[in-house]
Amino acid sequence: MPLISFTDKGLYCEPGRFYIDPWQPVHKAVITHAHSDHARGGSQAYLCHRDTLPLLQLRLGPNNYQAVAWNEKILLNEVTVSLHPAGHIIGSSQIRVEYKGEVWVVSGDYKTEFDGISGQFEPIPCHTFISESTFGLPIYNWKPQEEIYRDIQNWIRNNEVANKTSVLIGYSLGKAQRLLKAVEEVTGNVYVHGAIWNVHETLLQAGWKLPAVQRITPETPKEAFKGSVVIAPPSADGSPWMRRFAPYSVGICSGWMQVRGNQRRRNADAGFALSDHSDWNGLLQTVKASGAQKVYITHGFQSVFSRYLNELGIDAKEVKTEFGMEDEETQFENDNNLKI
Structure with a gap:
């Protein structure tokens, strides 16, 4: 049994009994960031970064929230969980999960260039890395x-x-x-x-x-x-x-x-071309820097990016999720029922 499984409700850590960015209501949700394809309502309890907390409260209303700082270690049923900067938006975090010496990292959405507001992305060494691939084509190469x-x-x-x-x-x-x-x-x-x-x-x-x-x-x-x-x-x-x-x-x-x-x-x-996601080179550099022996590629150009990683000798596999269903043009305001 892998440390994190891909289920019909989302990414599930069975030893820790929690989900990461679930797309259905669950008992315990660990949230990477407040965009609506990663943070959905209905769960009994939420764990997030402290900068994400007010945004979740805006989007989801009152709930059972726990907020932590980056690099702060939390023990969830003998599984050590910590959040690390993802550089995507304010409060966005990578989720590091460790159990019995095995380390997985769920990146959520991430951007490697520091934008001055979203936190400086930091690569996290791990055995298994779960990466997005929103702009996983060589044509996507951002200007500074x-x-x-x-x-x-x-x-x-x-x-x-x-x-x-x-x-x-x-x-x-x-x-x-x-x-x-x-x-x-x-x-x-x-x-x-x-x-x-x-x-x-x-x-x-x-x-x-x-x-x-x-x-x-x-x-x-x-x-x-x-x-x-x-x-x-x-x-x-x-x-x-x-x-x-x-x-x-x-x-x-x-x-x-x-x-x-x-x-x-x-x-x-x-x-x-101002993006909150990594470009092709940023994605490649991040995967390599993780040192992961196994990489799962989620939303975006999964087939191209995973195939290229395999050609480089990195064991990569596509995984279907509900992340990125609203792509980079996420209409966050629709989830708030906000008026013009």
Whole structure:
């Protein structure tokens, strides 16, 4: 019996009697991060990183939560569990599980480049590693964050000259917070969709220092948007809600924008390949750094990535899960029943 099994409810550690990011209600859920494909309601008890706690409370409401710091060891029925930075979004963690000398690591979603807000990813040595592969193709090779930020800033400046509102599309938990850091150097006139506002307020109350924003309401005058920056989730793109910003220019912020055809299909004016996931090289480097003898590949380009690992002599296998069902454009706001 492996230390962690792949079941119809999710990743299950039988000796510890807990699940990791289960997609059905269970008695004990250990959560990597607060995106809705990894953190679902209905379980009796949750264990997460302390920065994830307020986000789970926002999403799932009152519950039996236990929050820990990174590297803090917790004993669950003789199984030692610790959480380590994953670099994906605020509070995102890898789950290290140790029992009788055997170590498994469940990465959840991760990003190896430090973004200044999500925690610095650290590779964890283990015998078995469970990895995502959202962008597990060689074509996905990210520019440094600073360079992407400069591209966004220059685009905003050009829109200001053209008297257009700059509308940046990025999901409300993770991408929106990074975009605020990118735009604060060029403007303090930032408006946000209601879903982003609720996450923003939750983080402020938890002690995070984020740039000031204004919530968009039906009462916000159209004149206020001229020359401003608007940050909105994917669900708003192309909707009647956008009409109030005219004339405007739309920039989509997603790793999928690495492929130019995706920008055309989304009918966007600009695309910025700003991702909260590792690129091809980041995935490879992480797997190698783990030293794992066995690797399981979950959501994304599983077949390509696992086949390549096997060609390198690393024992890799595809595993079907319900992670990534909403892909990188996770519409986190829908799970909150938030109003515009």
